[in-house]
Amino acid sequence: MKPIMTAQEVENLIHLGFETPHKILSIEEVGCGSVRTRLLFRENMLRPGKIVSGPALFTAADLAMYALVLSHSGPALMAVTSNLNINFLAKAEPGDVISVGKILKLGQRLAVMEASMYSSANPNVLVAHATGSYALPLNQGKT
Amino acid sequence: MKPIMTAQEVENLIHLGFETPHKILSIEEVGCGSVRTRLLFRENMLRPGKIVSGPALFTAADLAMYALVLSHSGPALMAVTSNLNINFLAKAEPGDVISVGKILKLGQRLAVMEASMYSSANPNVLVAHATGSYALPLNQGKT
Amino acid sequence: MKPIMTAQEVENLIHLGFETPHKILSIEEVGCGSVRTRLLFRENMLRPGKIVSGPALFTAADLAMYALVLSHSGPALMAVTSNLNINFLAKAEPGDVISVGKILKLGQRLAVMEASMYSSANPNVLVAHATGSYALPLNQGKT
Amino acid sequence: MKPIMTAQEVENLIHLGFETPHKILSIEEVGCGSVRTRLLFRENMLRPGKIVSGPALFTAADLAMYALVLSHSGPALMAVTSNLNINFLAKAEPGDVISVGKILKLGQRLAVMEASMYSSANPNVLVAHATGSYALPLNQGKT
Secondary structure, three states, rough: OOOEEEHHHHHHHHHHHOOOOOOOOOOOEEEEEEEEEEEEOOOHHHOOOOOOHHHHHHHHHHHHHHHHHHHHOOOOOOEEEEEEEEOOOOOOOOOEEEEEEEEEEEOOOEEEEEEEEEEOOOOOOOEEEEEEEEEOOOOOOOO | OOOOOOHHHHHHHHHHHHHEEEEEEEEEEEEEEEEEEEEEEOOHHOOOEEEEEEHHHHHHHHHHHHHHHHHHOOOOOOEEEEEEEEEEOOOOOOOOEEEEEEEEOOOOOEEEEEEEEEEEEEEEEEEEEEEEEEEEEOOOOOO | OOOOOOHHHHHHHHHHHHHHOOOOOOEEEEEEEEEEEEOOOOOEEOOEEEEEEEEHHHHHHHHHHHHHHHHHHHHOOOOEEEEEEEEEEOOOOOOOOOEEEEEEEEOOOOOOEEEEEEEEOEEEEEEEEEEEOOOEOOOOOOO | OOOOOOHHHHHHHHHHOOOOOOOEEEEEEEEEOEEEEEOOOOHHHHEOOEEEEHHHHHHHHHHHHHHHHHHHHHOOOOOOOEEEEEEEEOOOOOOOOOEEEEEEEOOOEEEEEEEEEEOOOOOOEEEEEEEEEEEEOOOOOOH
8 A cells, every 4th residue: 555646746736726825734744555644723723612623623634534545546536525424532722633544445446544633732632533435536547 | 302592593602603703604494303504605615626625514514413402402502523424425516505404312411413415506416414423511401 | 216126026135135034124115215124123133231232223224225225226236335324322122123214325336325223112212323325336227 | 541351351241241152252352442352253144245244343343342441441331332433344254353442532421432343264454444432321430
């Protein structure tokens, strides 16, 4: 399960997709079947009570999995999230959301992954854990 | 499973929490164990390809479930999402996200709900379906 | 979403697969995008405390979804469960497990369904709710 | 997250609950926040095609999580599965089902865990992955 794109290449590709001037996501590391990403903190990620919101943690998980698929299947791929299950485990203090993603299965039609989320404000606490499936388009890459 | 707050009361309460000048969510209907909400369209809900993003659909599902808990358990409640599982079923064309939420279980410690999401641009197509659990604080309401 | 097999045909097909002398599952009704099944009670479905076990409820959900796919896609199909998410909502008293299944999406590669489970001993109580995805083999039916 | 029961104690306790003469589950290892269990092979775990069935893998995941809760919270506990999400990743060849379980969160009211399943016939292939929540009864242990 060797990656075929570097962290920088994945980051550039995702940045292009967002069409925003500022950077949203930093890809810190791409490994064999793994990735480490950082969703950069913005005020609108907080919900009442000054904790990182559920949708922000979902976004972090979804982007980490997207980075996993891209880095291991290549830029031609238009993968789409098919299922995502997320457990919220602890309050996430304001900060970047660090996600550690891991491939569980990389099939021809479906990729299944997990992601563990942490806040940079308290990086020892697992704040959320997600598993997700991405549908992969046919007739790509390996044909 | 009778509601104890009106649609307008729930909408006001949620609006207060967001601290935004513009309205984000409209509560269209509160029924017995059910709710119908509308997440108002904004450009930043779109992802490349001009379809409503996964995080926006997640947000719609999460808010519909939050509205369900509030309307049936009352304003004192500080419920937090514990688990959310979402299946993405079809491309969501740009528009408001309409969610139909239903209570599956309203226990003393846990509420379990489902939500079905549609785009106002094509309201006959089910674009996503979610189930979720919310942890309810102790010593509230029924004591 | 019209079914293409009758309840009796689906039941016979599933019974063949199990290779057991006794009947395990009864298909009570096949509708448009829906199915009603009954997992027949057996002592080994109980867990300590004399309630129907989680694995038995999972089995009921999985078989209801399998019956849904079969009845709407035809007997040639070898669908396999890809993901199943189940919420346990109430104690299930000893009895048959009645499942009401519904198709959320029937795509070319993936079917997504939900199933609501009840015990025949207390058929008004929703004891579990599941959503699941089944991978469909390629080059079937619609080609 | 230190365990408070040994592997043997957990195995004995679970065996008592099942009221079967033969052993169903072997607890191979209890660690800090982790457990390794083995669901012993029986013919009725197979489904057509001679692969281990979904319900058998679900049972393995559920028992591994139950062993995790027991070993880390003690024998007085009557935990019940609240939610279980399982992804089926590869065909499981006939054999014991080995589960590696890990605690993601051990709160006062809810334990969240993950379990990875392998077949002893091919122990290098991850055949299924599950995450689950268990509701913990109040006023136990830590009072």
